[in-house]
Amino acid sequence: MNPWLISIPLAYLLGSIPFGYLLVRFFRKQDIRETGSGNIGATNVARSGAKGLGLLTLALDLLKALIAVKIATHLVPANFDVAVGAAIAAIVGHMFPVWLGFHGGKGVASGLGVFLALAWKPSLVMFGIFLVIVFATRYVSLASMIAASTYPILAWLFHHQETAFTAFGYVIIPVLIIVKHHSNIRRLLAGTESRFGSKEVSA
């Protein structure tokens, strides 16, 4: 069987598991989509008052995406493009999960997961950039978008295994992350974006 036909749907399905939504539903009997920014991601779960669940969401969203890529790598070790295809599929699954009417997260934790699985060195540098911006501004959304945007350059600097499709994957994932932050971009421009740790929240 063609490995693409196993790896890509499997990666989408893994990516589509909405851990933030499920954890808050299970442990707090709430719908995270009706709280704070309405996002199902770790930041909003933590913002809802469940810091532990926020951390768990971060870990699980990261791991599901990392595992999706690792499975593809295991199935087809000689073809890095399949791993990149699985990375894109996992991110699409997280952002557009069939289980939530295709309204999913913004792909930050999952993006780190797929990038770590594809090339860990540039991913750690990217994560360092993310942390510096979060500590400097307390805007998780801004840090996420800027850090994700650096990945194609960092990957090119560190990782020398590029095909045209790999380069496409390294660009399209940050683009999807930025597009998914459209409401955050509007709030950042209007000066109403909530800072991490702040009680004030804009949806």
Ligand code: G3P
């Ligand atoms: O976790 C995604 C982050 O970049 C923004 O989340 O809830 O502030 O829209 P949020």
